[in-house]
Structures are given as structure tokens and as C-alpha cells.
Amino acid sequence: MTQQDLNRQAVQDAISRMKDQPGALLPILHGIQDSIGHIPEDAVPVIADALNLSRAEVHGVITFYHYFRQTPPGRHTVQICQAESCQAMGSEKLTEHAKQHLGIDFHETTGDQEFSLEPVFCLGNCACSPAVMIDDNVYGRVTPDRLEQLLNNARKASQ
Amino acid sequence: MSTKVYVPRDSSALSLGADEVAMAILVEASKRGISVDIIRNGSRGLFWLEPLVEVETAQGRIAYGPVQPQDVPGLFDQNFLTGGEHALRLGLMEEIAYLKNQERLTFARVGITDPVSLDDYLAHDGYRGLRRALQMSGAEVVKEVTDSGLRGRGGAAFPTGIKWNTVLNTAADQKYIVCNADEGDSGTYSDRMIMEGDPFVLIEGMTIAGIAVGATQGYIYLRSEYPHALQVLNEAIAVALTKGYLGENILGSGKTFHLEVRRGAGAYVCGEETSLLESLEGKRGIVRFKPPLPAIEGLFGKPTIINNVISLASVPIILDKGGAFYRDYGMGRSRGTLPIQLAGNLKHCGLVEKAFGVTLRELLYDYGGGSASGRPIRAVQVGGPLGAYLPESQFDTPLDYEAFANLWAVLGHGGIVAFDDTVDMAHMARYAMEFCAIESCGKCTPCRIGSTRGVEVVDKIIAGTDHAANVQLLRDLSDTMLNGSLCALGGMTPYPVLSALNHFPEDFGLKKNQQAA
């Protein structure tokens, strides 16, 4: 099966598992993004069909929420907290360092498809600012050195 | 018998390496042929000491922290399993002043129990509130909550009992209980700590609400940034369901309450209750006009109680010990306790549950230990990104909804973020406008356009362009947002902006004490 077939199957699977729940659209979008990392454009008409919505409505929901993405992310998603508590503890310097180190800006993915860099507004780890999330793991009191170390570990893990 | 060793599974503890520490203890114990029983508890909330390891001894639980994996062999060498001396030894956990001086009602079990063990929950007074509620009429349960004086902990401080009463008295074929677990406010993490550290207390609180007003379905709307909380909640819900504390015929009462967790998707505005309901219905999180109130026409148009995690998690102890017990804590019209979250540039960040009335200064210095950087604390933001900045001259204010309102400030969800004297308050004002622009739902012009304009205007003030005119423009713009926004995102962004300008004019190129152009 091609990647596209797999994606199509994941979309179908999420839809058939969840379409009968009340307010099914967000759970379905989560299901799709959980399994393939983003919401592919060609999923929109399929979801719209299954939920009896217009394509514009589905598209509107996907674009409203910061969490849903329409392009594939890198193998690892790195989120750096930009909110006040982390600012008070040096998140701006940390962010600059991350951008330089990875050679990308926010909302971009490195050329080798390894990392996507995203801003986030509070991870609930404000007692250990500055905070960073890499995939589903949260890190606290992250210094530029520690960030590099974490990125290296992630890089190793995907080899 | 193997020794019980507690290593938290709380996200913040994990963020500092708690998993690695737990693993190191297991490995070292097996190397030495010692058997240990590792319990993954919630955090006690003393985060500068995390990863904090506790060992159960005959004298009580002895704490060690902050522990790193490389410390573990040494801890074994010095017999930490029987409370042995060690450089990281902190003594009896319950005797640490930071914890001992608190009044933990809502957080009574957090850090003590295994979050997903129902037996542990029951052994520590769990489900006593529900059992009592099951003996009472719905109106009596609601009255108990009203009598407690509990006001919503999500930010707006609306009396919880009054909200419940409206839902109780609105007839409908279906009603809902919705828990607002969006916890979008920066500098806050108490909801997360409850959900990860004592999920049953939230489940119990929601179940009591459901039984009181006749709602059979509950939803927890959880922000997507909290994957660990999601896992713990789902584990606990599954246990409660199996053991007859959720689902049909709860504890043989004939009452039904189903509960499900739904994930948000990274939109701050979805913490606003009507936006949250739209989101739960599968739509964009656009704020609704009120009325109708959610209590009358809420989720799917049905009467809905929507409450913050802490509000709901405070209900079990109120039902167990009575409204009067809870009301006896606090000051003025702020009754009970507030789980305060210390964050930002402080030496001792953590969770401090205290009766209302404790002052900011006590929190910042007696608990917080002053700034982490060692420099003077110059400003604190209380109540999240829409909360005002307070200067040192206001640090003696007691935590009380009305005392804060008098200063044109808010308590919000109880987050306190400290900044030292390197902070640039014009920069913070700019950030507040920028945050509003990023998160605006777009329904009203003052918020959508005003915030973007606000960023430009602050930039001009910083650059010194047409200075006096732009300072005036910032005030006018703030006024328009204050008065012309549908919800508090647009309506309260002026709080951080104007408080920064008024208390720290020198950062905006104005003379000190020269408040405005």
C-alpha cells in the first residue's frame, strides 16, 4: 500500500469509529492527526460527507484550532512555551537559540524532516520555566545546552 | 515486606526526570537484591524539590530531593529506604514548612495517594461526599454547595451554588455537566495537578453535580497540551466505571452518570465557557452571545453546568464535611481556600493552597522565597494573561476577589507570575496585545482589530514615534476593547496593558509618576 492509501485508511478508520458520537468532528480530527500527524486536504470532503457538513465548515474548524495541522510535521515536534512565566525565566533567549540551532523559524520544518518548531502558550509547567515539549514529553528549566542535548537525543531515537 | 517508595508521575516532576529516577531506583534495588514497591503519586507541589522521592518509614514519609538518577546508588548506600541521612534528605515530608503551613482541602490527597488507585482514594476519605449526596435530595445538595460560599475558580468567581440551582430548576429531557479543563491561563497548573494527582476527586465532584441536578452525561474538556492528564483521567474513569462509581445505577442508587474526556485543540478562547461548548459540539470555538445562559441552553441546547476543575474538585469535601466547614475558611465574600500557583522568577515555585486572605507578599517571599535570580521582584502578574500587573507597592494586598477588584486587578485562576527588575513592561504590554490578536475568536472588531492595532501602537511608543499621541491612542484603544468586547479576552486584555503603563510608565518612555500624556 502507498502512503496515500494508508492515510486514506486512517481517515476512514477514525470516521467509522467516532462519527456517531455527539459533536464528532473534533474527535475525528484528533483521531486522524494522532495516526498520521496531520489532516490531509483530501480528508476534508470525506469527513464532510460522513458528518453531513459542508467542506467549508470542516475546513473552517481545522483552521480555527492551532493544534490541527494541514501539512505533515517533522519526525519530532518541538514546542517552546512563549507565555509569561517562561518569559520571566528566559524563554526568549531559548527560542532564539532553538531557531538558530535548527535553522528554522516557528511553523517550519527542518530540511531533513527531523524537527518542526512551534510556539505554545503555557504547558502547565510554569513552576519549572522555561518549558519545552518534544512530542508528548514535557521538559522543565530548559537551558540552551539542555535543549541541544534533548534535540540530539530525539535525533538519535529516530535513527 | 517491600518498602514503599513514592516517585511522582506529575508532568512537572516528569519534566525534571522523575521517570529516570524511578527507573534508577528499580535497577539499583534489583542489583542489590532489595525489593521496593514504587508508587507513582501526584506531586506535593514543591517543584524546586522535584523529582522528590518519599520513603515510607515507621516515623512517617521521609523526603529526599531533588533527586537525579546519579544520586540513586548513594541513596541506597546511605540506607534511604529506612530514612537514612543523606545530603538530599529533607526530613518528614509533612513537616516541611511550605507544606505544613498550607490549608489543603481540595488538594488534601494530592501527592499522598496513588492517583489511579480507587482503594487508596477510599482509604483517604474518597467518595464520602458522593455517599452523603446520594442520601439527600438534589435541592439539598445544591443548598450545601450554595452554603459553602464556593465561587467559580475558573476566573469569573460566580457563585457555584446559584449556577447549579438554575440547572436544577430548568426542566429538560437531558442535562449536562461540563468540566472546563482548558486551563489556558499562563502561570497556572492547579487543574493539571488535580487531574494527574487525584483524578477521582474531580470524577466524584462531577458525579455529585450530575446527581444533584439530574444530568446523566458529563464531559471533561481537556486542553491538548496535557497528554499525561488525559491518560490518568481515562485510567481513573475506567476504574470508577468498573467499580460502580460511574455509569448506570451508581452504588446501587438507581442514578446514572456517564463521563467522557474530550480533547481541545490549542485555542485559548475555548476556555471561555460558550466557546468551549461550541467546540464540544464540533464547531469552531466562536463565543456565543449571552443570554441564553449555558445553565438554561448550554451544550446541544440543553441545561448545562459548566465549571472549572478546581470548583468541581472542591465539591466532594463540601458534601463530606458540610458547607459551613468550607465557608469557615477565607475572608469577606471569598470563602474557602484557593490553590495558588507560584510561577515565573521565584526560588520556590509551587502549589500553595491557602484560605483567602493570605497576602501577595507572604506568597512571594515566605513561600516563594523571593526571586530565583536573586534580583528584586519588580512586578507580578496575577490571574493569567488577562490579569493585571502589580507593583511592589501593592504586594500587601490580601488574596480576596474584592480586594483585587478594588485595585483594578483580578485573582483569576490563582496563578502568580513573578518578574525581576530585568523585565521590560512595555514589552509585556506588547505581548498581551499580541496574545489577544493570536487567540481572538474574531467575532468582535474591538478585540480582533484592536489587538493588532495595539501591537503596532506599543511598537511606536517603544520606538518613540509620536510618543504622546500614541500613548493616548493606546488608552483609547484599551477603552474601546474594555467596553466593546463580547468576552473577557478582548475585554480584559487592557488589564495587563494599562496596569503596565500606569505602574511602570518609565518603561514606556514616560517619567516616573507621570501617568499619561
Ligand SMILES: Cc1cc2nc3c(=O)[nH]c(=O)nc-3n(C[C@H](O)[C@H](O)[C@H](O)COP(=O)(O)O)c2cc1C
Ligand atoms: C478567554 C477566556 C478564557 C477562559 N479560560 C478558562 C479556562 O481555561 N478554564 C476555566 O475554568 N475557565 C476559563 N474561563 C472562564 C469560563 O468562561 C467560565 O467562567 C468558567 O468555566 C466557569 O466555571 P467556574 O464558575 O467554575 O469558574 C475563560 C474565560 C475567558 C473569557
Ligand code: SF4
Ligand atoms: S472579545 Fe475577542 S475572543 Fe471574545 S468574543 Fe469578541 S472577538 Fe471573540
Ligand code: FES
Ligand atoms: S507559562 Fe510556560 S509553561 Fe506555563
